[in-house]
Amino acid sequence: SLTCESCxxxxxxxxxxxxxxxxxxxxxxxxAELKHSRYCPSCQAAHIAPALEAYEEKxxxxxxxxxxxxxxxxxxxxxxxxxxxxxxxDCGDRDETILRLAFQAVELGCNAVIEAEVLxxxxxxxxxxxxxxxxxxxxxxxxxxxMERL
Numbered sequence: 679s680l681t682c683e684s685c686x687x688x689x690x691x692x693x694x695x696x697x698x699x700x701x702x703x704x705x706x707x708x709x710a711e712l713k714h715s716r717y718c719p720s721c722q723a724a725h726i727a728p729a730l731e732a733y734e735e736k737x738x739x740x741x742x743x744x745x746x747x748x749x750x751x752x753x754x755x756x757x758x759x760x761x762x763x764x765x766x767x768d769c770g771d772r773d774e775t776i777l778r779l780a781f782q783a784v785e786l787g788c789n790a791v792i793e794a795e796v797l798x799x800x801x802x803x804x805x806x807x808x809x810x811x812x813x814x815x816x817x818x819x820x821x822x823x824x825m826e827r828l
Contacts, residue, residue, distance in 0.1 A: 683714035684721040695722040702733055704740075704781045736784050743780035744790035744820050754792060755824035760817045764791065769811040772796055779815050788817035 680689050695717045702708055711725040746754055764782045769775040775796050783791050794815030801808050 680716060682718035682721055683716045684711060684725060685718060687718050689716070689718045693719055695719065695726065697726060701730070704737065704778055705733070706782065706785070736781060740777060740780040740784045743783055743788075744825060745776060745780060745794060745815075746790065746792045747794050747796075750792075752828070754790075754818075755821040755828075756792070757819040757821050759792065759819075760786060760788065762786070763814055763816055765812075765814050767812045769813075771809075772798070772811055775811040775813040779813050783815075783817035786817045788819050789822065790818045790820040791815040792818045 680691060680694050681687065682689050682694075697712070697715055697717060699715070702712055709729070711721075712729055717726060764779050766775050766778040766782070769778060776794075779791050779794060779796075783789070792815065794813060796811065796813040798809040798811045801810050
């Protein structure tokens with residue numbers, strides 16, 4: 679009674695693979711084959727499994743990215759610095775904002791985020807108050823050997 683949204687083949691309810699909308703939430707551009715919500719087992723093995731493995735690997739590398747704020751006064755051993763500014767909007771907390779900036783740096787092939795600013799703003803909705811976080815920074819390549827000695 680269900681069809682695979684990727685290939686259009688009919689799939690039984692027990693075999694269908696549902697993809698949650700926030701599974702690949704850190705990716706800036708979601709590939710076309712990952713924009714569907716229902717997949718058959720063959721499409722899941724061909725499209726979802728490799729993409730999910732690569733995504734998890736990037737997320738793990740993003741957790742190990744060096745992060746330097748604007749207030750950093752110590753010299754950073756830079757190998758190269760990108761001119762493209764990273765930007766993240768509407769995050770739930772500070773740690774998520776930092777991780778999203780680091781993930782974007784990993785996507786660009788860098789191992790650090792420099793000159794980063796992470797700010798929050800209060801959002802009031804009737805009697806309820808929350809914070810919205812946003813951040814910016816520049817991706818960079820840092821000399822890891824020199825960083826370990828510092």
